[in-house]
Amino acid sequence: MPRPYPEEFRRDVVAVARKGESPLRQVARDFGISEGCLHNWLKAADIEDGARPPLTESESVELRELRKRNKQLEQENEILRRAAAFFARELPPKMIYPLVLDLAADGIPVAVTCRVLGFTTQAFYKWRKNPVSHRDWNDAHLIDVARDIHHDDPAFGYRFITDELAGRGIGAGENRVHRLCSQQRILSVFARRRGLHKAAGPPVHDDLVGRRFTAQAPNQVWLTDITEHRTGEGKLYLCAIKDCYSNRIVGYSINDRMTAALAVSALRNAIALRAPSGTIVHSDRGSQFRSRKFVNTLSANGLHGSMGRVGACGDNAAMESFFALLQRNVLDRNHWPTREQLRLAIITWIERTYHRRRRQRRLGRLTPIEYETLNQAPLAA
Missing domain, CATH: 3.30.420.10 (Ribonuclease H-like superfamily/Ribonuclease H)
Structure with missing residues (x-):
């Protein structure tokens, strides 16, 4: 535990600070103390001199609680602000875990972030120990193959994609393929459910005919x-x-x-x-x-x-x-x-x-x- 500064030293520092010839930050640096410590000494000196009324014990406790609550609210507000982009993208919970690491690097405790975002610290630390599980690797591989199949034929929905996966020697249940395709918006162009219907896509060729349905020779x-x-x-x-x-x-x-x-x-x-x-x-x-x-x-x-x-x-x-x-x-x-x-x-x-x-x-x-x-x-x- 550090030793308290001598009373005489404290008075001298307060006197120099009250003269106002230098900023408080510079005064604290010159005397080798923190700026917060200098503020506390000035406050105590004002109370002793009668320039500021002293706080009662209950007021001191209330002030500490208010400061603690204010800091907590600031942290929660920062968490929600940073997480808004993740929520807008409708990502699964595991994809939000990297945000916990970013906020922790900025001084926001992991427990506070997990509480605000609605998952346990145990789940976060389990993910941190093994960020990419074997199941995640398999899901990523399935998504890549499903994208290729759908790109070859946009009419394919999750049922046809499941059949194509089986034809390529990849075993996956229909429910699992449906879940992954729904998350990645890999949808058939004939989807009729509200919000999932896709409009006609852009042309891949220009109109070279222009309603001129005649030809001078075969195969033109x-x-x-x-x-x-x-x-x-x-x-x-x-x-x-x-x-x-x-x-x-x-x-x-x-x-x-x-x-x-x-x-x-x-x-x-x-x-x-x-x-x-x-x-x-x-x-x-x-x-x-x-x-x-x-x-x-x-x-x-x-x-x-x-x-x-x-x-x-x-x-x-x-x-x-x-x-x-x-x-x-x-x-x-x-x-x-x-x-x-x-x-x-x-x-x-x-x-x-x-x-x-x-x-x-x-x-x-x-x-x-x-x-x-x-x-x-x-x-x-």
């Missing part, structure tokens, strides 16, 4: 879109690709899931049959056509993507007209008990009726197959 401009129809077993989806030169359907794919794989499969079928080069592939802004798989397939085969505006049916009117024909001639003609029955009906109508029997005035009353066959020799010349 292709149009593509997706349609759906109900059956007794559920919905069936068709993605078709039409050549603007002859209105021929150069590629299509049919499946019970409207994913990017459906659009990619139709595109690959068209490429295999036509072997195009530099073709413009025009679509709407559906997530399947904005997916990484579809864009990479276009780039890998030397094709150019094109996209219309959101909600503008006229930007892909030629493809919509084909689907309207399909609706009247096939989809609405019968009630389809199974997907397989509707699938065979669609394929039969496209290949037998639309391509080889249905004459079109724009083609000089020829069918798409006849139009391409008759103009193949002049084009080659």
Whole structure:
């Protein structure tokens, strides 16, 4: 315990400080004492000289309590101010623990911070001992893979992502994937829950067609879109690709899931049959056509993507007209008990009726197959 300063020394220091020739901080530094100690000596001297009334014992206790409470309120206010950014981001509790360390470095006790933020000091010290648990590592790995899967096909929700994870040899329960996807906002573009629906995303290509649905040669401009129809077993989806030169359907794919794989499969079928080069592939802004798989397939085969505006049916009117024909001639003609029955009906109508029997005035009353066959020799010349 330090020895008390001599009374004479205290009086001399007080006398020098009262002269006011130097600031109190400088006086305290010159005499080797703290500024707080000098303030206390001046206060005691004022009381002794009658310049300030002395405090009673109860007033001294009350003053100490008020000062303690004021300091505590200042600390709590600082904690809440610093934590506001964390709460706004809706982070899980573990992500707030680093804030406790930052506040402790600024002199705010850990116990006070934990009490204000609503968790125990035991939980904080357990996290400090092992900040990243094995479970956290696994969750982070799952989130990265889920992001890649969703980026490839934005239509995938947590159920499809769970299936894809199993296909990649990663075991994870559906509830766990749902929890992680909800935290990271990895949501299907078809989400209908309030606050989770996503608007149409930005285009990944410019509009290179501009509603000019004509071409001077085959494989110059292709149009593509997706349609759906109900059956007794559920919905069936068709993605078709039409050549603007002859209105021929150069590629299509049919499946019970409207994913990017459906659009990619139709595109690959068209490429295999036509072997195009530099073709413009025009679509709407559906997530399947904005997916990484579809864009990479276009780039890998030397094709150019094109996209219309959101909600503008006229930007892909030629493809919509084909689907309207399909609706009247096939989809609405019968009630389809199974997907397989509707699938065979669609394929039969496209290949037998639309391509080889249905004459079109724009083609000089020829069918798409006849139009391409008759103009193949002049084009080659």
